[in-house]
Amino acid sequence: MKYGLENQVVLITGGSQGLGKQFAHKYLTDSANSKVVIVSRSAQKLQDAIKDIGAQPRRLHRDATVGDEERIWYVPCDLSDPDAVAELFEILFEAKMVPTQVLACAGGATPKLFADLTGRELEIGVHSNYLTALYVSHKVAQLLPRCHLVLFSSAAAFFPFIGYGQYAPMKVAVKSLASILRQELPEARISCIYPGNFLSEGYAIEETTKPSITKQIEGSSKAITCSECCNRIVWWLEKGYDDIPSDFIGWLLMSMDMGLNKHNNNSFLWIVQLILGTVANLLIVPVYMIICSWDIKKWHKKQQAKREKR
Numbered sequence: 001m002k003y004g005l006e007n008q009v010v011l012i013t014g015g016s017q018g019l020g021k022q023f024a025h026k027y028l029t030d031s032a033n034s035k036v037v038i039v040s041r042s043a044q045k046l047q048d049a050i051k052d053i054g055a056q057p058r059r060l061h062r063d064a065t066v067g068d069e070e071r072i073w074y075v076p077c078d079l080s081d082p083d084a085v086a087e088l089f090e091i092l093f094e095a096k097m098v099p100t101q102v103l104a105c106a107g108g109a110t111p112k113l114f115a116d117l118t119g120r121e122l123e124i125g126v127h128s129n130y131l132t133a134l135y136v137s138h139k140v141a142q143l144l145p146r147c148h149l150v151l152f153s154s155a156a157a158f159f160p161f162i163g164y165g166q167y168a169p170m171k172v173a174v175k176s177l178a179s180i181l182r183q184e185l186p187e188a189r190i191s192c193i194y195p196g197n198f199l200s201e202g203y204a205i206e207e208t209t210k211p212s213i214t215k216q217i218e219g220s221s222k223a224i225t226c227s228e229c230c231n232r233i234v235w236w237l238e239k240g241y242d243d244i245p246s247d248f249i250g251w252l253l254m255s256m257d258m259g260l261n262k263h264n265n266n267s268f269l270w271i272v273q274l275i276l277g278t279v280a281n282l283l284i285v286p287v288y289m290i291i292c293s294w295d296i297k298k299w300h301k302k303q304q305a306k307r308e309k310r
């Protein structure tokens, strides 16, 4: 199934800001006729996003009459609630806006040491990063078996590290869901994106709680703009790839994250990844992990010293 921006009905979750909003803008400006439905919890943010893109905010209702000139709609929905997701798909079908592509962008991180997180923050991590992808994927599996589903994991899924306890395990779960759906939905196209850092509203917020050791470890993933990230993803999707990092470090980490699913991985220079990953796992990773563990131990000692000084 080829990927293109033209002649689509695209459902974008997390479309009220950040990368999801960027994709909505991309479809409106780079295609002549695709129709876009953006979904997130906040009706106000969805309306503001559509105005920001330069269009008229219209809420999609079951009995909406969709004219050719109208290109973008919004539906407020908490995608971590399975009943709300079921209702969303009823609205889409009754309004005859049956998606040909689904971009499951919703998500977000609260980087902190695990013990410093509140139970509510942990719950939001599961809801925003996994349940939103899970329930939308479930409806795609049941109602849209020939659809193109694009899931959004993270480069952190290949190498979960200190500070991402509320987030990375969910992105690992998204990665494994993509592998399973590829085996269960042979007529669908299942893509999984593994972005590195990019400058979204969510990224600005996560930077305020991110421990310095987390910033140090992820330093090689320089934050790019949403527009750059969106354009890179579209470019690789159009080339036919389905396992897409947004930067080199993500591609390198993917190479080392072999496992049994390498066979249904469709990524750039797959053979090189296979060889590089094997060599790196043998010769480079052991050295890197000694250095990384040493840095983390040093950081904990420094934090301990700071606490004792208080």
Ligand SMILES: NC(=O)C1=CN([C@@H]2O[C@H](COP(=O)(O)OP(=O)(O)OC[C@H]3O[C@@H](n4cnc5c(N)ncnc54)[C@H](OP(=O)(O)O)[C@@H]3O)[C@@H](O)[C@H]2O)C=CC1
Pocket (backbone or CB within 6 Å): 013, 014, 015, 016, 017, 018, 019, 020, 039, 040, 041, 042, 043, 045, 077, 078, 079, 080, 104, 105, 106, 107, 108, 109, 127, 128, 129, 132, 152, 153, 154, 155, 194, 195, 196, 197, 198, 199, 200, 201, 202, 203
């Ligand atoms: N920014 C980065 O550096 C990276 C981001 N990613 C991933 O890329 C995707 C996009 O990231 P980014 O643009 O930064 O995201 P943002 O944090 O900027 O925006 C998140 C979006 O998800 C929506 N959302 C959150 N929870 C729910 C929910 N329960 N139901 C419906 N909508 C929800 C929010 O809208 P509302 O509040 O209205 O619900 C918002 O539109 C995410 O999956 C993120 O994890 C991956 C790697 C790096």
Ligand SMILES: CCCCCCCCCCCCCCCC(=O)[C@@H](N)CO
Pocket (backbone or CB within 6 Å): 108, 109, 154, 155, 156, 159, 167, 195, 196, 197, 198, 203, 206, 217, 218, 219, 220, 221, 249, 280, 284, 285, 288
């Ligand atoms: C040979 C071994 C080399 C190992 C190098 C390790 C480098 C790790 C870089 C990880 C980058 C993760 C970015 C996560 C972005 C994200 O998801 C957050 N911004 C949340 O939104």
